[in-house]
Amino acid sequence: MIKELNVHSLNGLSLWGVLFHRNLGKSGLRVSCLGLGKLMAENLMTLAFENGVNLFDTAEVYASGRAEITLGNIIKKKGWRRSSFVITTKIYWGGQAETERGLSRKHIIEEIVRAMTFVINQGMAMYWGTSRWSAMEIMEAYSVARQFNLIPPVCEQAEYHYFQRDKVEVQLPELYHKIGVGAMTWSPLACGLITGKYSDGVPECSRAAMKGYQWLKERVNSEEGRRQLAKIKELHLLADRLGCTAAQLAIAWCLRSEGVSSVLLGVSNTDQLLENLGALQILSQMTPQTVTEIDALLGNKPHSKKETRA
Helix, strand or coil, X not given: CCCCCCCCEECCEECCHHHCEEECCXXXXXXXXXXXXXXXXXXXXXXXXXXXCCEEECCCCHHHHHHHHHHHHHHHHHCCCHHHCEEECCCCECCCCHHHECCCCCCCHHHHHHHHHHHHHCCCCCCCCEECCCHHHHHHHHHHHHHCCCCCCCEEEEEXXXXXXXXXXXXXXXXXXXXXXXXXXXXXXXXXXXXXXXXXXXXXXXXHHCCCCHHHHHHHXXXXXXXHHHHXXXXXXXXXXXXXXXXXXHHHHHHCCCCEEEEEECCCCHHHHHHHHHHHHHHHHCCHHHHHHHHHHHCCCCCCHHHHHC
């Protein structure tokens, strides 16, 4: 089994080189194809950075606003060159008051595009993107930017894993080719479902057993959840055959998708981080034959408009 990344790092740049870094959409911004998301810890950020990860994703809502502060304090302490890493954050649920939430004065797309252009022109950010927007909304934002000489989004942050495929595999590739919007994806392990931790029920120490995650527990115990767990067992056998873990297979599968610039990892310890980074070592095994085998096991491959018409 590939349990950890077998590379040496040099000045924070992974020896995976071109394979490890990709353009964010069709912009000139180069990001590591694996990024670190959610809540940050110094040991995880250090290990990730030393192994070539240059993308750190957070949000104003994480830890009630403390996550962004923690991230900034860690970076200040490490003394990393500002040009050597990329920080992405998300805004919307900023505070309790109505005036503290939302994306603009009127919460409509034209105002959002104008607001993001202002942020960039003021030097507070270099690029902007969307999260959980529909393809139609992203296209509207692009059209507004072109109409009023504003700055369009360069990426969409979307959920993507074995059981959530349509948007990233059908809708976003079309936007990538038309307007250059790339995909930054999250939840490659479907909240841990793909690791197999829920195959025999919900462990007491798992996320699904935590307060506030009743929805995940219900999902695991649902009829659809049981069907997914049965497919996951088959995918574990495939991972064994390829000499990797189920998590590594799932992450590599996400990375093989057209237009995916980076896959965000949500890890809680260094062992998980090293295992997930090891997905890069089996990316070359994502051959058409392997992908076809996975599609056959899942039975949920989405079809593009062209395929549907044909």
